Amino acid sequence: MDFTFTEEQQMLLDTTRRFVAKDYGFEARRQIKEKxxxxxxxxxxxxxxxxxxxxxxxxxxxxxLGGSAIDNMLAMNAVGEGLLLEPYLACAVLATKTLALxxxxxxxxxWLPALAAGEKIVVLxxxxxxxxxxxxxxxxxSWPVGNGYLLTGHKCVVTHAGSADMLLITxxxxxxxxxxxxxxxxxxxxxxxxxKTTYNTVDGVRASDxxxxxxxxxxxxxxxxxxxxxxxxxxxxxxxxxxxCAEAVGALDKLLAATVEYARNxxxxxxxxxxxxxxxxxxxxxxxxxxxxxxxxYLAAVRCTDTDAATRARAMSAAKVxxxxxxxxxxxxxxxxxxxxxxxxxxxxxxxxxxxxxxxxQFGSTDQHLEQYAAxxx
Numbered sequence: 357m358d359f360t361f362t363e364e365q366q367m368l369l370d371t372t373r374r375f376v377a378k379d380y381g382f383e384a385r386r387q388i389k390e391k392x393x394x395x396x397x398x399x400x401x402x403x404x405x406x407x408x409x410x411x412x413x414x415x416x417x418x419x420x421l422g423g424s425a426i427d428n429m430l431a432m433n434a435v436g437e438g439l440l441l442e443p444y445l446a447c448a449v450l451a452t453k454t455l456a457l458x459x460x461x462x463x464x465x466x467w468l469p470a471l472a473a474g475e476k477i478v479v480l481x482x483x484x485x486x487x488x489x490x491x492x493x494x495x496x497x498s499w500p501v502g503n504g505y506l507l508t509g510h511k512c513v514v515t516h517a518g519s520a521d522m523l524l525i526t527x528x529x530x531x532x533x534x535x536x537x538x539x540x541x542x543x544x545x546x547x548x549x550x551x552k553t554t555y556n557t558v559d560g561v562r563a564s565d566x567x568x569x570x571x572x573x574x575x576x577x578x579x580x581x582x583x584x585x586x587x588x589x590x591x592x593x594x595x596x597x598x599x600x601c602a603e604a605v606g607a608l609d610k611l612l613a614a615t616v617e618y619a620r621n622x623x624x625x626x627x628x629x630x631x632x633x634x635x636x637x638x639x640x641x642x643x644x645x646x647x648x649x650x651x652x653x654y655l656a657a658v659r660c661t662d663t664d665a666a667t668r669a670r671a672m673s674a675a676k677v678x679x680x681x682x683x684x685x686x687x688x689x690x691x692x693x694x695x696x697x698x699x700x701x702x703x704x705x706x707x708x709x710x711x712x713x714x715x716x717x718q719f720g721s722t723d724q725h726l727e728q729y730a731a732x733x734x
Contacts, residue, residue, distance in 0.1 A: 361426075365426060365427060368412075368431065369431075369433065371407055372407070372430070372431055372435075373434045375403060375407055376434050376435075376437060376438035376440070379403060380400065380438045380439075382704045382707075385438075385439060385441065385707075388400070388441060389441060394516075394518070394519040395441060395516075395518075395519070395562035396441040396442040396443065396562075397442065400442055401443075401474050402474045404448075404474065405472065406474075408421055409444070409448065410447075410448045410452075410471060410472050412427055412428060412431055413448060413453055413456065414452055414456065414468045414469075414471065415456050415468075418456065418464050418465070418468040418469065419468065419469050419472060420472050425595065425657045425658070425660050425661055426657050426658070428449065428595075428598075428602070428657070429598065429602040429657040431444075431602075432449075432606065433605055433606040433609075435606065436605060436608075436609075437609060437610050438606075439607065439704075439707060439708060439711055441560060441561060443477060443479060443516035445596065445603065446479040446480065446516045447471065447479055447516065448471070449596055449599045450479070450480040450592060450595075450596045451471070451478040451480050452468065452471050452472075452478075453592045453596070454524050454540060454579070454592050455467050455468055455471070455478070455579070456468065458579035458585060458588050459580070463576075467522075467542075476521045476522070477520045477521055478520060478521060478522045479517055479524070480523075481517060481523045481525050481566055482494075482511070482526045482589075482593070483511065483512055483513055484510060484511060485510070485512055489724060491590075491720065492538065492589070492590065494509075494528055494538060495509055495528075496508065496509025496510070496511065496525065496526065496528065496568065497509060497527060497528055497529075497531055497534075498527040498528070498529050498530075498539065499529065499531050500529075501572070503574060503575055504572055504573055504574040504577070505529075505541065505572070505573055505575070505577070505578065506570045506571065506572055507525060507527055507541060507543065507568045507570070507573065508568055508569060508570055508571070509527060509567075509568050510565070510566070510567050510568070511525065511565070511566040511567075511568075512565050512566075513557070513563045513565070514565070514566050515557070515561050515563045516561070516562060517545070517554070517566055518552060518554035518562050518564050520545055521544075521545065522542055522544055522545065523542075523543045523550075524541070524542060525540065525541045526538060526589060527539060527540075527541060537585060538586040538589055539579070540579040540585065540589065541579070542577040543573055548571070548572070549570050549571040549572070550566065550569075550571050551566070552564040552565070552566050553565045558713070558714060559711040559713075559714040560710070560711075561714075591660075593719065594672050595660050595661065596719060597656065597660065597672050597676060597719040598653075598659075598672070600715055600718050601652065601653045601657075601675050602653050602657065604649065604653070604679050604682070604683055605646070605649055605650050605653045605679070607708050607715075608645075608682060608683070608686050609646065610704075610708060611686055611690045611705065611708045611709070612639070612642050612643065612646055612686065614704065614705055615639065615642065615690045615693050615705075618693065618694055619635060619693060629693075638689050639689075639693075641685070641689070642685070642689050645681070645682040645685050645686050646682060648678050649678060649679045649682035649683075652675040652678040652679055653679065655671055655674065655675055656672060656676075658671075659671035659672065660672065669728070673725040673726075673732070676719065676725040677725050677726050680715075680721065680722030680725070681722060683712035683715055683716045684713070684716055684722070687708070687709040687712040687713060688709075690705055690708070690709065691706070
């Protein structure tokens with residue numbers, strides 16, 4: 357298989373890396389995290405829009421770049437390297453993909469150009485307490501009333517919901533004792549009956565628990581996904597899973613580089629600790645895990661838009677297992693090789709470690725995907 361990137365893809369990666377390296381150093385990130393009301397920088401967000409990154413997943417017919425999953429993988433590599441706090445995954449990947457796949461002409465025309473320009477922030481609110489082991493086990497309900505719908509339910513850990521202009525709420529159409537089709541609704545964040553509780557997650561991102569108590573939305577708020585809306589939502593989630601795998605690879609690369617650099621400079625018994633064979637073996641194992649993770653990230657990017665749902669699910673689970681194991685092994689080794697400093701807030705290693713541990717659980721844990729992969733082989 358040819359893993360050579362096209363000239364345009366290499367330019368995309370280089371441009372994004374330069375932007376992140378120039379404007380998103382560790383100290384700049386710390387200032388953004390501690391002082392920004394949103395938990396991220398609106399200026400950086402506009403900068404991402406200016407270099408075209410926010411229009412990457414917007415179809416060309418809607419005024420975007422119409423990038424591929426490989427293009428998105430390269431962008432997410434750079435996001436992982438920079439440990440960006442901005443809502444790129446939540447808004448530019450998941451929400452944009454949802455509107456592109458399920459939105460009708462009017463909805464796409466209203467929202468996609470605004471998302472591409474960085475003027476609006478929309479996030480997908482999908483996860484619920486019970487979706488930990490079944491991503492489509494949605495309890496949020498919606499039912500028709502008059503010329504619209506009422507929504508009731510609870511969404512948890514909705515990243516960047518506190519800064520969003522609109523939420524894309526997944527809900528089953530039907531009352532509590534009914535099992536209706538899965539649908540997506542555009543819900544303004546200030547809708548009566550919608551309540552948000554916002555907090556910081558362990559990896560430094562802002563997230564919210566969202567409760568909906570008979571929130572009314574007009575009929576035009578329903579994304580017109582047609583009869584296969586559930587399949588399209590699964591496709592969006594797989595696209596997001598592939599994206600977070602690519603983010604992990606970017607973070608793993610930075611963590612390895614920091615560890616190797618530390619081993620070259622930190623001296624014990626009159627010589628750099630990197631000369632000790634036992635530590636060299638550990639770093640060699642880190643390299644092996646990262647290269648395996650990189651290969652599986654390529655697989656995830658290639659397969660995440662596969663129309664065969666079973667083939668796609670098998671590839672996604674395989675990638676998530678290998679990358680989840682790499683996140684845990686490389687993260688733990690990096691912290692141990694840095695000694696006590698590896699867990700301090702002043703060193704970037706601890707922040708990469710926390711983000712990697714969050715990624716290991718995002719879109720399903722390593723154990724969960726291992727069980728799903730084994731079940732598909734049975």
